[in-house]
Amino acid sequence: MPKPKKVRKKYNVSSRIRSQGDASLKGLCVLSLVSLAGKCLLVNMKTGKDQAPSLTLATAIEKYSFQWTVLLAVFGRAPNGDQYMKCEQVNFTSRYRQCDLVDYLNEKQNNFLDKSISKEHVINAGWIAVPYQFDIDASFAGDLFSQFGAFDALAKWECAA
Numbered sequence: 001m002p003k004p005k006k007v008r009k010k011y012n013v014s015s016r017i018r019s020q021g022d023a024s025l026k027g028l029c030v031l032s033l034v035s036l037a038g039k040c041l042l043v044n045m046k047t048g049k050d051q052a053p054s055l056t057l058a059t060a061i062e063k064y065s066f067q068w069t070v071l072l073a074v075f076g077r078a079p080n081g082d083q084y085m086k087c088e089q090v091n092f093t094s095r096y097r098q099c100d101l102v103d104y105l106n107e108k109q110n111n112f113l114d115k116s117i118s119k120e121h122v123i124n125a126g127w128i129a130v131p132y133q134f135d136i137d138a139s140f141a142g143d144l145f146s147q148f149g150a151f152d153a154l155a156k157w158e159c160a161a
Contacts, residue, residue, distance in 0.1 A: 076121035
């Protein structure tokens with residue numbers, strides 16, 4: 001009696017590309033600050049250092065969809081000199097391409113900026129985007145933002161003085 005043939009999964013190109021994209025961006029995040037003049041940095045979350053994106057990574061971020069986690073942050077300085085950060089994490093349950101999230105996140109960041117801290121205290125704003133589900137710790141995010149100059153700008157009350 002002949003053995004029954006094994007049923008094999010069909011080769012799925014889009015599934016393979018998705019898993020390659022997920023694997024290539026593991027441990028990396030995209031960071032942006034208003035003070036960086038619209039420039040985004042690709043940062044290794046383990047070392048905290050920015051790295052130049054290769055063509056493969058840039059293509060993966062641009063063309064493939066991911067289940068993004070985004071931390072929106074606003075930085076302030078009180079008149080007594082205390083620096084602080086308010087943040088809000090946005091988790092996406094579906095996979096989205098980066099270009100599909102831009103308008104939504106810009107609106108969300110502007111609303112968060114208006115509601116979170118006094119306009120007189122604002123010194124900077126930014127975000128961290130991770131292309132997979134990840135709980136971004138506020139202290140980790142604060143250290144990362146500080147490393148890239150989040151608190152280097154002046155508040156309105158400092159400029160008026």
